[in-house]
Amino acid sequence: DGGIxxxxxxxxxKEGQNVTLSCEQNLNHDAMYWxxxxxxxxxxxxxxxxxxxxxxxxxxxxGYSVSREKxxxxxxxxxxxxxxxxxxxxxxxxxxxxxxxxxxxxxxGTRLTVV
Amino acid sequence: xxxxxxxxxxxxxxxAETVTLSCTYDTSESDxxxxxxxxxxxxxxxxxxxQEAYKQQNATENRFSVNFQKAAKSFSLKISDSxxxxxxxxxxxxxxxxxxxxxxTFGSGTQLTVLP
Numbered sequence: 351d352g353g354i355x356x357x358x359x360x361x362x363x364k365e366g367q368n369v370t371l372s373c374e375q376n377l378n379h380d381a382m383y384w385x386x387x388x389x390x391x392x393x394x395x396x397x398x399x400x401x402x403x404x405x406x407x408x409x410x411x412x413g414y415s416v417s418r419e420k421x422x423x424x425x426x427x428x429x430x431x432x433x434x435x436x437x438x439x440x441x442x443x444x445x446x447x448x449x450x451x452x453x454x455x456x457x458x459g460t461r462l463t464v465v
Numbered sequence: 466x467x468x469x470x471x472x473x474x475x476x477x478x479x480x481a482e483t484v485t486l487s488c489t490y491d492t493s494e495s496d497x498x499x500x501x502x503x504x505x506x507x508x509x510x511x512x513x514x515x516q517e518a519y520k521q522q523n524a525t526e527n528r529f530s531v532n533f534q535k536a537a538k539s540f541s542l543k544i545s546d547s548x549x550x551x552x553x554x555x556x557x558x559x560x561x562x563x564x565x566x567x568x569x570t571f572g573s574g575t576q577l578t579v580l581p
Contacts, residue, residue: 381568383569385571390576391574392574393571395568398568408568438508440510442569453500453515454510454558456509458509459509
C-alpha cells in the first residue's frame, strides 16, 4: 500500500545531541514537508522540498536541517541549536507545488522528547 | 501575510446533532484548493474534505459538507448526525505562496467534543 512512513514513533534526545527523524514515501510525490506541532496547537512549517536536491525554509527552520537526496526520502535533523525541540513532528507529501497544492498525505508522526 | 484563521478553539455537540466549524483565509489568488483535516487522539492527520475555489458547488462527503463563500473568504465545515468518532481536532488548510513555491498553511485548530 502507498503511504508515508515516519520513524521512530518515539524518540528521546539528550541535551546537546543531534537526532534525525526519518520520513519515507512511496506515493511518487514531488513535494515533501516537515511540520512541528506543540500541544493544543496547529502545525507550523519547518522545511519543505519541491524536488530532489532542493528545499526551502519554512516559518521555524532555525535549529533544524534537512536533505532531499532521493525523491522518496526527506529526513529531518534536529540539531543542538534547537533550544526547545520537545514536540510532535509530522512529515507530509503532496503531488506538487508548481501548479498548485493538492492535498497532503501525512505520516503517523514522531514524538521527540528531550531528557 | 497569508493567513488561515479558526476562531473557535473548542466546540461541543450532542451526538446526532449538527455542528459547524468556521474558517476564514486571506488570498489574492482566484483558483486554489481548501482543505479540512481531522486529527483524532491517535494524532494521524486525515483529510476530511476539499473544495476547489473555482467550483461554485459546495463539496460534500457523506455527513461532512462545506459552506464556501468565496467573496467572504470563508470556508466552514458542517458535520451532520455527529458521532462519537467525530471527536477530534479539526484544521482547515490553505495553500500559501512563498516565491515560486506553495505549501499548505494550517489554522490553529478547533477541538471538537461529541457528547453522548
